[in-house]
Amino acid sequence: xxxLVESGGGLVQPGGSLRLSCVASGFTFSSYTMHWxxxxxxxxxxxxxxxxxxxxxxxxxxSVKGRFTISRDNSxxxxxxxxxxxxxxxxxxxxxxxxxxxxxxxxxxxxGQGTLVTVSS
Amino acid sequence: xxQMTQSPSSLSASVGDRLTITCRASQNINNYLNWYQQKPGKxxxxxxxxxxxxxxxxxxxxxxxxxxxxxxxxISSLQPEDFATYYCQQSYSTSFTFGPGTKVDIK
Numbered sequence: 587x588x589x590l591v592e593s594g595g596g597l598v599q600p601g602g603s604l605r606l607s608c609v610a611s612g613f614t615f616s617s618y619t620m621h622w623x624x625x626x627x628x629x630x631x632x633x634x635x636x637x638x639x640x641x642x643x644x645x646x647x648x649s650v651k652g653r654f655t656i657s658r659d660n661s662x663x664x665x666x667x668x669x670x671x672x673x674x675x676x677x678x679x680x681x682x683x684x685x686x687x688x689x690x691x692x693x694x695x696x697x698g699q700g701t702l703v704t705v706s707s
Numbered sequence: 708x709x710q711m712t713q714s715p716s717s718l719s720a721s722v723g724d725r726l727t728i729t730c731r732a733s734q735n736i737n738n739y740l741n742w743y744q745q746k747p748g749k750x751x752x753x754x755x756x757x758x759x760x761x762x763x764x765x766x767x768x769x770x771x772x773x774x775x776x777x778x779x780x781x782i783s784s785l786q787p788e789d790f791a792t793y794y795c796q797q798s799y800s801t802s803f804t805f806g807p808g809t810k811v812d813i814k
Contacts, residue, residue: 621803623751631743631751631794631805644802681750692798693741693756700750 588612588696590682595701602672602705608665608682608698616640616660619685621668621694624678632678635667636685650676669703677705709733709797711806719814726782728809730795735775738797742771742780745808746791754793755780785811 594606608620633693635656636645644656655668665682679702682692709717710733715779720726730740738758743751755763758778768783782789790813 604773623805630797630808631745633803633805636801636803647802686756690741691757692803693753694751695753695756695762695797696741697750697752 590698592701606667615663626678641647710741713806717810728780749788786787
């Protein structure tokens with residue numbers, strides 16, 4: 587069964603840091619681009635970041651650029667999101683998702699269950 | 708960045724109803740459009756990719772259509788398990804923008 591399990595969320599003060607992890611199983615992790623998407627409480631989905639299969643290419647939304655770093659360890663089947671200079675507006679459930687791509691089009695499937703990041707003093 | 712809009716933002720419907728949700732992109736995105744379903748407290752689930760391709764395991768009452776800037780998600784006969792929020796997403800650019808969502812609840 588293809589599965590993604592996030593961890594690392596929790597309560598952090600404004601300006602603080604946190605590292606999220608996403609462990610993959612049931613598929614060849616090193617063959618897929620991986621993504622992070624977040625959802626603030628009661629709000630819609632916001633795309634955060636992506637990393638290519640070998641880690642050589644990354645993408646960040648403007649809202650997190652310079653503060654967040656995406657990385658992966660293919661030997662551990664694990665995706666990471668290092669979050670720094672956290673703000674109240676970063677408070678959200680963070681989902682990791684596997685990227686699928688065919689003929690130039692992309693989609694996300696499956697998604698992990700999410701991990702909640704709370705930014706508060 | 709490509710902006711995505713959805714209409715309506717919410718609707719009330721009954722079991723058995725035929726439902727259509729519209730998604731519009733701010734520029735031409737060809738057929739690079741996905742639809743997801745999200746239930747409260749759960750992760751989003753892929754329904755449709757590339758505008759009209761049904762994801763494996765998704766019931767055939769779900770269908771997608773459109774290209775360019777205008778897209779629709781149709782549920783042919785609403786079932787109790789379909790009450791959820793639906794999001795479109797463009798994959799034309801790496802900003803992978805989502806629409807604001809359409810919440811479908813019980814009339």
